[in-house]
Amino acid sequence: MKPAPFEYHVPDSLEQALELKSQKADDTKILAGGQSLVPAMNFRIVQPSVLVDLNRLPELSFIREEGQTIRIGAMTRERHLEFDASIAKHIPLLTEATPFIAHPQIRNRGTIGGSIVNADPAAELPVLMLALNARLKAKNISGERWIDAKDFFAGMFTTALEPDEILVEIELPFMPSHTGWSFMEVAPRAGDYALMGVAALVTLEDGKCKQAKLVYLNAGDGPVDAKEAANVLRGEKLSDALIESAASMASEQEINPYGNVHTSPEFQRHLANVLTKKALKQAMQRAEENLQ
Amino acid sequence: MTQSFPVTINVNEKEYKREVEPRILLSDFLRHELGLTGTHVGCEHGVCGACTILFDGESMRSCLIFAVQADGHNITTVEGLATASPLYGGTEGGGGLHPIQQAFWEAHGLQCGYCTPGILMTLVPFLKQNPKPTEDEIRHALSGNLCRCTGYQHIVDAVKLAAEKMR
Ligand SMILES: Cc1cc2nc3c(=O)[nH]c(=O)nc-3n(C[C@H](O)[C@H](O)[C@H](O)COP(=O)(O)OP(=O)(O)OC[C@H]3O[C@@H](n4cnc5c(N)ncnc54)[C@H](O)[C@@H]3O)c2cc1C
Ligand code: FES
Ligand code: FES
Numbered sequence: 415m416k417p418a419p420f421e422y423h424v425p426d427s428l429e430q431a432l433e434l435k436s437q438k439a440d441d442t443k444i445l446a447g448g449q450s451l452v453p454a455m456n457f458r459i460v461q462p463s464v465l466v467d468l469n470r471l472p473e474l475s476f477i478r479e480e481g482q483t484i485r486i487g488a489m490t491r492e493r494h495l496e497f498d499a500s501i502a503k504h505i506p507l508l509t510e511a512t513p514f515i516a517h518p519q520i521r522n523r524g525t526i527g528g529s530i531v532n533a534d535p536a537a538e539l540p541v542l543m544l545a546l547n548a549r550l551k552a553k554n555i556s557g558e559r560w561i562d563a564k565d566f567f568a569g570m571f572t573t574a575l576e577p578d579e580i581l582v583e584i585e586l587p588f589m590p591s592h593t594g595w596s597f598m599e600v601a602p603r604a605g606d607y608a609l610m611g612v613a614a615l616v617t618l619e620d621g622k623c624k625q626a627k628l629v630y631l632n633a634g635d636g637p638v639d640a641k642e643a644a645n646v647l648r649g650e651k652l653s654d655a656l657i658e659s660a661a662s663m664a665s666e667q668e669i670n671p672y673g674n675v676h677t678s679p680e681f682q683r684h685l686a687n688v689l690t691k692k693a694l695k696q697a698m699q700r701a702e703e704n705l706q
Numbered sequence: 707m708t709q710s711f712p713v714t715i716n717v718n719e720k721e722y723k724r725e726v727e728p729r730i731l732l733s734d735f736l737r738h739e740l741g742l743t744g745t746h747v748g749c750e751h752g753v754c755g756a757c758t759i760l761f762d763g764e765s766m767r768s769c770l771i772f773a774v775q776a777d778g779h780n781i782t783t784v785e786g787l788a789t790a791s792p793l794y795g796g797t798e799g800g801g802g803l804h805p806i807q808q809a810f811w812e813a814h815g816l817q818c819g820y821c822t823p824g825i826l827m828t829l830v831p832f833l834k835q836n837p838k839p840t841e842d843e844i845r846h847a848l849s850g851n852l853c854r855c856t857g858y859q860h861i862v863d864a865v866k867l868a869a870e871k872m873r
Contacts, residue, residue: 415750422709422728422774452770453751456731465728469775493764517850519828520752522764523771604849 417455424467428474428553428582431466436555436578438464444580445469446489446528449520474527474582477501486584488527492539493518495526504588505546507613511538511597517605527581530566533573536607536632538599540567543584544637545613545629551583558582567636590625593617594701596693599631600685602676608632609677610685614693616652618701623647628660628694630686633669640664643690652698661690713777717742718786726773733757735773736783744784744823748852755851758824759783765828784823787830805871806830806864815864817855825851825861833869841866 421438425431435442443462445451446469454460468474474489477498484500495501496512515521515529515538529539530550543550543563550561552575566574575581589595599611610632617625626647628640643664650656664686671682710725717740724739731750736742736759748754750769757768760782768781787804803811806829816822825848832847833839839847844865845858853861 416731416734417729419708419727419729422711422772424774448770448772448775449752449767452731452772456750456769467775516752517755518832518847519755519758519765519767519850522761523766604846 415456415458417452418458418461420455420462421464422467423464424470426470428471428580429555431468431471432553432555432578432580434464434466435580438466440577442466444531446531447491447524448528449516449524450528450532450534468580479504482588484586484588486526486586488530488581488583489525490527492516492521492524492526492529496521505586507546507589507595507597507615508542508586510595511542511613514538514597514599514601514608514611520605526584530584531573531575531581533567533569533571533636534607535570535634535636538597538608538611538631541611541613541629541631541637542597544639545615545627546586546589549585550581551585552576552579553582554578554580560585564639569635572636589615590617592619592624592701592704594697594699594704596696596700598689598693598696600689609674610671610682610689612686612689612693614690614697616647616694616697616701618698618705622649622651624649626660626694628664628690630664630669632682633671633686635670638669640668642668647694652694657691657694660694661687664690711774711777713774715773715776715779715781717781718783719780724773728772728774730773731769732759732771732773732776732781733768735776736768736781739773742783742785746820746823748820753852754821754824755828756821756824758827758851760827760830763831765831782827782830784826787826804830806833806868809868809871810861810864813864813867814860815856816861821851821853821855825853829865829868833865833872837869837873839865839869 441462442464445465445467474487476487479500502509548563594616596614599608601608613629615627626644628643630638643660646660665683671679673679714723733747736745746756748756752767752770759768
């Protein structure tokens with residue numbers, strides 16, 4: 415099918431874009447990579463009356479180090495995250511997980527900001543933002559504010575952004591030292607949305623787990639941070655038994671998968687259990703290698 | 707109100723000037739406005755890959771880009787391959803089949819051919835970035851293109867052959 419008519423604007427400054435966002439109708443949509451929005455428009459699931467295209471704003475496309483953080487412009491293509499050397503060095507979890515997002519043809523166009531604002535519970539980037547303690551910078555015509563990733567995702571395809579706000583920048587702290595990481599998912603076909611997936615981080619100190627993080631995709635209304643499972647590990651020497659109980663805690667108590675045409679919720683819980691154990695072991699091993 | 711925008715789009719190294727309504731997809735622009743029907747349309751939601759083109763040299767879905775967004779950009783479609791400049795792996799002067807097309811012919815990499823243009827346009831940048839792909843990498847690269855006929859085996863063979871030809 416074809417999209418319904420809309421009024422198109424392609425601002426050449428961010429100010430102009432913010433102005434349009436504040437003046438125009440409530441159903442004004444930002445057009446970023448279009449890899450989620452345009453399919454929905456083609457099917458007429460959404461029919462925005464106004465589109466504001468950010469693709470002519472090079473100032474929103476960058477990856478740079480600042481202190482102990484990496485700053486990423488909202489219009490940075492997913493494909494560029496995949497090959498960036500400073501991300502690979504300081505935030506290897508992001509490098510590892512990005513190729514799981516769709517196919518190269520989609521990542522060549524899709525943006526980090528678009529995926530975050532889209533807030534699809536099955537998407538990788540929202541999970542990574544939560545796992546990596548990202549801060550997200552939103553702007554409107556009168557100012558800006560930073561939102562912690564944990565306060566940003568407000569439910570299925572819903573975020574804390576106000577209607578007049580644009581996500582402009584993402585700040586990711588470097589992963590702490592002595593930290594191992596893992597990203598694992600199961601999808602029906604490479605590049606499809608996954609049935610279940612997990613990002614795991616383990617920080618070791620004196621042979622014990624100082625800090626752990628487990629965040630799941632397609633496991634509820636948004637990215638699911640399994641805090642209790644991480645608590646099971648904190649302060650302990652990691653053993654198979656402990657990993658087993660963290661995996662049970664997360665897969666039986668903390669996630670709330672809905673199932674879909676490819677899977678039942680029970681199978682998703684099973685996958686979460688298996689993936690958690692594998693991911694924790696890989697993260698632990700990498701943390702140990704980091705110590706050497 | 708129906709808006710229309712003047713665009714100048716370079717397709718296969720030829721400049722086209724047109725007026726477009728913003729809701730016209732790049733895929734429809736190429737097919738209906740320019741008559742370049744080699745770019746196929748299967749699903750119009752990014753899944754099948756039949757509409758894959760090169761946008762400034764990178765593979766993308768033309769069904770998920772509005773034609774107005776291509777203003778000032780360089781597009782390559784399957785029609786540009788055979789006669790392509792050396793820029794896209796063709797021979798000086800053009801005319802013959804691109805080595806990837808030749809390999810698809812020789813290794814029977816297509817049956818009905820519906821998926822083929824999208825697959826070729828996916829492979830051009832892939833083989834440039836990865837001239838010696840493993841079978842696993844080839845299958846990964848093809849995962850964003852659906853083929854309902856071949857079962858993929860001959861496509862994988864064709865990619866291997868193409869990689870050899872292009873080394
Ligand atoms: C075949 C296919 C498979 C896919 N598979 C996956 C997958 O496995 N995993 C995955 O995570 N994703 C997948 N995607 C989605 C892809 O990653 C999208 O690119 C991404 O979700 C949206 O990014 P975008 O830049 O294309 O955003 P758009 O589609 O342009 O926008 C998405 C939404 O966010 C809003 N928006 C965008 N940017 C901003 C901003 N800066 N400020 C405020 N609002 C904004 C838009 O108005 C729109 O509502 C797939 C897509 C396709 C077509
Ligand atoms: S028609 Fe564009 S991906 Fe199917
Ligand atoms: S050859 Fe028929 S769809 Fe691929």
